[in-house]
Amino acid sequence: MMGGRGFSKARRGRLREVLAGHVDRGELPGLVALVSRQGEVQVEAVGRMAIDGPPMRRDTLFRIASMTKPVTAVAAMALVEECRLRLDDPVDPLLPELADRQVLRSLDGPLDETGPARRPITLRDLLTFRMGFGVVMAPPGSYPIQRAMAEAGLMPGERPPQIEPDEWLRRLGALPLMHQPGTVWQYHTGSDVLGILIERATGQPLGDVLRERILGPLGMADTGFHVPASSLPRLATSYWADPRTGTLTLHDDPASSSWASPPVFASGGGGLVSTVDDYLAFSRMLLAKGRYGSGRILSRPSVDLMTSDQLTPQQRADSFLGDGRGWGFGCGVTVRRDDVWATPGRFGWDGGIGTSGYADPTEDLVGVLMTQRLLASPEPPPVFRDFWTSAYQALDE
Structure with a gap:
């Protein structure tokens, strides 16, 4: 003491x-x-x-x-203060894999029943976990989108992902969003996407x-x-x-x-x-x-x-x-x-x-x-x- x-x-x-x-x-x-x-x-x-x-x-x-999540968020805000990122700009220029999103019409529906996203995903969406994609709080495999996440190796686990970031993001971009950007809080995925955004914005490893x-x-x-x-x-x-x-x-x-x-x-x-x-x-x-x-x-x-x-x-x-x-x-x-x-x-x-x-x-x-x-x-x-x-x-x- x-x-x-x-x-x-x-x-x-x-x-x-x-x-x-x-x-x-x-x-x-x-x-x-x-x-x-x-x-x-x-x-x-x-x-x-x-x-x-x-x-x-x-x-x-x-x-x-x-x-780790608060530490990554501080790094993102440091880049906002340097005007290298902006909270409400679309992430599409740095993360083209997430451009032109399709959104599930129903969380429990088939993956091909979608409609267009009403707006792009922003940095604010990643920081607040409202990007439209994340952990589904239901038993594994309850919904088709959960099964697709598991098959693509995108499910959060007790160890870091075993896929290169660019490939991980490509797989994420191949799936529809679960919700319209900005509307629903969903855990975790936004922080992993945020880490990739920081790497691409700086040209440096996270x-x-x-x-x-x-x-x-x-x-x-x-x-x-x-x-x-x-x-x-x-x-x-x-x-x-x-x-x-x-x-x-x-x-x-x-x-x-x-x-x-x-x-x-x-x-x-x-x-x-x-x-x-x-x-x-x-x-x-x-x-x-x-x-x-x-x-x-x-x-x-x-x-x-x-x-x-x-x-x-x-x-x-x-x-x-x-x-x-x-x-x-x-x-x-x-x-x-x-x-x-x-x-x-x-x-x-x-x-x-x-x-x-x-x-x-x-x-x-x-x-x-x-x-x-x-x-x-x-x-x-x-x-x-x-x-x-x-x-x-x-x-x-």
Whole structure:
């Protein structure tokens, strides 16, 4: 702990106690948790990096999956500020594969029953997940479009895509949209398309763009799309959990990891590996309205735009976000207090391989939780909910 009066001395010990209970019960091998407020930082490394592995460390590396999405969105907004991209311009000139879209007449209908898109897809559509295409929240194979996505290798998974970006986008462009652009919030696909747009706008690999504009300036040396050989001993082993029994089975072993070499497709929607301290630096930059030290990643107006809910009430209701949460640019935004931690204006996101990171401007709070147990659904698991409850119950004032 350092300085300040951010957390109650009498209550801050509950964080470790509660999180250790999840590890002691065998729900997951280990975790690293960080909370930061008013200059005070608490970090708890609990359990092990693998079943029967070495102890968790503060600098353990985790696959942060969809916590990549806000980072990619910041890179896009940096290009908007450079006037290399514009929010409401069609993406067609850089992504011709997505020009002249056809749209399904019904989500559950055949792929050849379509009508023309009423307008092109824009950068704003990608950032707000309203491009007209994304994850269908139904059992796999329920609809023809889901089956077509699976056959084309376009279904989001627990690993980055194994198709070159240009080929991935060609396959996406061969399918109709599910909805008219701008009308319905659909998860994930917009961020992967956004990563390709950034690459084409800059002529650089996405990893290089992130490193030059965000990771390097913020000192996020452990964040990237793959783990160098020298750092592999710090990569936690990740696990699936049987939904009925909770039994853990191997998902990704550092010795043969999918993240041990540069990916075929650097996924803007879910490809990064990071640490709690690196993600703290990113989140603190956003809390500081784009500023870090004597430098600046984004302007205050851009951060305000990114972290403001962009959805209509109907779009929120039709999504898995629920009434209390909306979506900004690449991140969730709390719009209504319906839990201890649900401060309106709080923003961030979770990662499907077991991570969570949010920033709260009202409380000057950042929380980052990293585990190696994959999520079973969009609903946060008990360890996430207990982490956030423990962080907020410890606020000193």
